[in-house]
Amino acid sequence: MKRVFLLVIAIASYIGVSAQKTDNTVYAVGADISWLQSQEDRGTKFSDGGIEGDAIEILRTNGFNYIRLRLFVDPRSELGYSRREGYCDLEHTLQMAKRIKDAGMYFLLDFHYSDNWADPQKQIMPQAWQTLSYKEVCEEVYKHTKSTLEALVEQGTAPDMVQVGNEISNGMLWPYGSIRHSFDG
Numbered sequence: 001m002k003r004v005f006l007l008v009i010a011i012a013s014y015i016g017v018s019a020q021k022t023d024n025t026v027y028a029v030g031a032d033i034s035w036l037q038s039q040e041d042r043g044t045k046f047s048d049g050g051i052e053g054d055a056i057e058i059l060r061t062n063g064f065n066y067i068r069l070r071l072f073v074d075p076r077s078e079l080g081y082s083r084r085e086g087y088c089d090l091e092h093t094l095q096m097a098k099r100i101k102d103a104g105m106y107f108l109l110d111f112h113y114s115d116n117w118a119d120p121q122k123q124i125m126p127q128a129w130q131t132l133s134y135k136e137v138c139e140e141v142y143k144h145t146k147s148t149l150e151a152l153v154e155q156g157t158a159p160d161m162v163q164v165g166n167e168i169s170n171g172m173l174w175p176y177g178s179i180r181h182s183f184d185g
Contacts, residue, residue: 027065028065028066028106028108029063029064029065029066030064030065030066030067030068030106030108031059031064031066031067031068032067032068032069032070032110033055033056033059033067033068033069033096034068034069034070034087034088034096035087036055036056036096037087037092037095037096038082038085038087040055041085046058048061048062056099056100056103056105057103059105060103060104060105064105065105065106066105066106066107066108066160066161067096067100067105067106067107067108068108068109068110068163069088069093069096069097069100069107069108069109069110070088070110070112070166071088071089071090071093071109071110071111071112071148072088072089072112072114072115072116072126073112073113073114073115073126073128073129073144074089074115074126074127074128075087075088075089075115075116076089077115077126077127077128078127079115079116079124079127080115080116080127081115081116081117090147090148090151093109093148093152094151094152094155094157097109097152097155097157097159098155098157100157101156101157106160106161107157107158107159107160107161108159108160108161108162108163109148109152109159109161109162109163110162110163110166111144111145111148111162111163111164111165112165112166113125113126113141113144113164113165113172113173114126114166114173115127117166118165118166118167118168118172119166119167120167120169120170121170122174123165123168123170123171123172123173123174123177123178124174125137125173125174125175125176126140128140129173134176137173137176141173149162
């Protein structure tokens, strides 16, 4: 797991993603709104004080400054998070990152390194990577991370913070990254 984490840091550094520095202390007041596009596409409306508006703008005007988006490798896969629409894939993440940055907010990108929710009880490797060797999975992690960050940087929406995995207390990318199983690689 240390290799994957260091790999993500190295890729971010290589393509020029760095933390913003400021003399002022900034507290992160945020929300994960990865579900927002799905809700909007279903016709859900958002309001504050009875006045309808854009959900991101409503959060911003109420003191939120950070938005977290989760990214799945292939949410359309057989066991994916959003098999029909593909929400939380790179395309949707690019759209949301633009909205976040246009609102003047900070953006936290959460690489799940899975096709669906990852948590302490399940860290299911993306379906397309499940038959790969340890070395090949490392290469896929590198390519996925690098291409995602490059696409965000190219669009002008580099994340301000990157989260490696989700709830990874038991490791990630099982079985290779499980802390409960030994693997000689």
